[in-house]
Amino acid sequence: MRTALVIGTGLIGTSAALALASRGVTVHLADHDPGQARTAAALGAGTDEAPEGPVDLCIVAVPPAHVAAQLADAMRRGLARAYIDVASVKGGPRRELEEMGLDLTPYIGTHPMSGRERSGPLAADADLFEGRPWVLTPTRDTDTEVLNLALELVALCRAVPVVMDADAHDRAVALVSHMPHLVSSMVAARLEHAEEAAVRLCGQGIRDVTRIAASDPRMWIDILSANPGPVADLLSAVAGDLEETVQSLRSLQSSDDAKRREGVDGVETMLRRGNAGQSRVPGKHGAAPAAYEIVAVLISDQPGELARIFADAGAAGVNIEDVRIEHATGQQAGFVQLMVQPAQAPKLAAALRERGWAMRP
Structure with a gap:
């Protein structure tokens, strides 16, 4: 890869551009806000001047709702040999492109599993993807050269490639990213009107649970709007767990010994299920979590x-x-x-x- 075009110079797009530019790739930057592209260029992510001809790889880094339209425009204009997007939802954009009747051999959907609470080019970091999974969702139509260019991008960003089906990816990120973000926001919302004396007692536990609730709501509306079904299914299951736990806690208030034992058993079951789930979260270098x-x-x-x-x-x-x-x-x-x-x-x-x-x- 010698040349690339990054369309969308937010956190992800600018971070990818910084990584590529630092490794000798000539990167062109484009954004619906020219000022944002100029900011990314000033950070060393590339040039905001348009390429003179087709580049090797076009990276579309715009919100999920705009991915298909932006890709279609770039492909019809012949801006690159290969095209990828980095949106956090994969099935919807691919289906939109199919409905447009586009030749999808030069396209592959991707999603770098990396980010932070802040957005925009000033939050970008060339090392943002280092050691992080980068999902690739090729189809039977994806050209081998396109897959190889996507793998080269992942390598240049020092990420770890993971190949998945697009819809399986969307169900997975609903579980490990989208649903937890909403739950974090719900917990943080309890603090909005809490008494100051209570808020001053916040310790590391509440900080850990609510950290991701600081993210930009506009960005998350775009993400959740593109993946509502799987997220709603998971939240429905969480709601069931919450209702069972509420009933168990109510039982602990009972004067009846048998009721209280039921309450203890119910709370313990939920806590132990939590232990079992948490133990599956990968630890250092992706290995099984160690007991430090x-x-x-x-x-x-x-x-x-x-x-x-x-x-x-x-x-x-x-x-x-x-x-x-x-x-x-x-x-x-x-x-x-x-x-x-x-x-x-x-x-x-x-x-x-x-x-x-x-x-x-």
């Missing part, structure tokens, strides 16, 4: 503190498998949770104490 030991260290909110604690862990010969920061409410301090292999935890704790760090018991 947490070493919690008090850390002040000062420049260089994280670097210093990582350096001290490295000097102790301990590899940090994962890390989280628990911020203290109203204080310029917090706890950094260093996740390590269980056998390494005592060694790390002892080494950090020797270097003056305060540990949480």
